Amino acid sequence: MTLSFTSFANVAVAGATGRLGPAIVDALVEAGFNVKALTRTPGAKYRPEVEVVVVDYLSPRELVEALQGQNVVIVFGAWRHPGQLNLVDAAIEAGVYRFIPAMFSNDLTNPLVRQLPVHGTKLKTEAYIKAQAALGAITYNLIATGPFADMFLPKNTWINKSDHTVAFFDGNPDSPFTGTTRYTLGEAIISILRTGPTSDNRTYKIQRFRSSPKRMLELVKDSTPGYEWKFKEFDTLEMARLCIDKPPETDPDCKNAYLSRGVHHEGYGGDFPSEDSLELGLEIWSEEEYKERLIDYINGKPLRG
Ligand SMILES: NC(=O)c1ccc[n+]([C@@H]2O[C@H](COP(=O)([O-])OP(=O)(O)OC[C@H]3O[C@@H](n4cnc5c(N)ncnc54)[C@H](OP(=O)(O)O)[C@@H]3O)[C@@H](O)[C@H]2O)c1
Structure with a gap:
């Protein structure tokens, strides 16, 4: 079957009940996409606009059935499982045009990052989807986000408001890095989908802010x-x-060690360039705007945007 672009209206999400998924599902629904959620869990909680289907990620038949009529598949929590490769196969069989695997992390185009043991499954998925795309069976986007400030600030990872410390890594408090929020990822995905097939097989490195421990x-x-x-x-x-x-x-603890190295250690590319974010029309906070968010966090308010 020849793959041809018709629309990105129908978006299937997998494992979107975890830390990332809900914010992206909200963004997609509010932007007018039809969202279908694949879950392992009967009774999984989704907003009423979302069609929910319970699947077994080891059952190719169930996955193909669930993906009929879908234009896009975005994977969140189901990534560790061999299920993600099964999802790629099922998406191809169901005629899905675009696959966005669970990446959303360090810059996997960086050779040092690729050696970090935390990214084995992601590299395997990347190789598989690229091979399928080279055959013309499907298209993909790989999205690097850096750390999500709305997840890491509340965990006291960077700024610990109990003991009034700011973390720095590997002897370099000056080392700049970029980060995002889950809301930013939602905006980025919507913007990518709105560009249609011109975004075929593109890797994006997105950011909402740039800072350093110092x-x-x-x-x-x-x-x-x-x-x-x-x-x-x-x-x-x-x-x-x-x-x-x-x-x-x-x-x-391992994830924290390796991912922190990927963000903060010199040479690991944690300071993403801004081109892709600007191309996608994403707002990048000025230092003053980032500072407002840090103060909100210190004062116990939720992080905006
Ligand atoms: N850059 C960052 O700061 C950052 C932070 C966190 C995560 N991430 C990335 O974001 C992506 C998604 O992470 P997440 O935190 O949203 O995931 P998560 O919270 O671990 O996702 C859990 C969801 O995945 C499904 N799931 C769990 N185990 C599964 C299994 N064995 N097989 C199939 N499905 C399973 C479950 O959904 P159901 O019960 O509905 O099936 C569950 O709600 C990953 O690529 C991760 O690396 C990045």
Whole structure:
């Protein structure tokens, strides 16, 4: 069957009940896309506009059936499972045009990042989808996001408001990095889909803000007079050594060690260029706007945008 573009109106999402999925589903529904959610869990909670179908990711027949009539598949939580490759096969059989696998992390075009043990499944998926796209069976987008500030700030990962410390990694508080929010990812996906087939097989590196541990320390010091803020140093090699016998893709300490290295260590490309975000029309916060978000977080308010 020859793959031809008709529309991106019908979007299937897989495993969207986790940390990322709900924000993206909201964005897609509000932008007018028809969303169908694949889940393993009977009774999985989705907003009423979403059609929900329970699937077994090991059943090719169920997956092909679930993907009939869909134009796009976006994978969130179902990524660790061999299920993601089954989803690629099923998408091809069902005539889906675009596949967006669960990437949403470090810059996988960076050779050092590709060696981090945390990305094995993602690299396997990337190789598979690229091979299928080269055969003309499907098209894909790979989206690198850097860290999601709306997930990491509340975890006290960068700025710890209990002990008034700002984290820096591997001896370099000046090292710049870029990050996003889940809302930004939703906007990016919508913008990519709205470009139609011109976005075929593109990799995007997106951002909402650019900062460094040193600037974050200066920004919070400046805004909270009376508090004694200081740096706390982390060594990502030491962090990785502590999780040596644990599964790197699933153990939270291992993920933290390797992903932090991918964001903050020199040479790992954590400071994304802004071109793709500008091309997609994404808003990039000025330093003042980022600072407002940091202060909101310190004052216990949710992160906006
Ligand atoms: N850059 C960052 O800061 C950052 C942070 C977090 C995540 N991420 C990335 O975002 C992507 C999605 O992560 P997430 O945090 O949304 O995932 P998650 O919260 O772990 O997703 C869990 C969902 O996936 C489904 N699921 C769980 N185990 C499964 C299995 N074995 N087989 C099939 N489905 C399974 C479940 O949905 P059902 O019960 O509905 O099936 C569950 O609700 C990943 O690529 C991750 O690396 C990036």
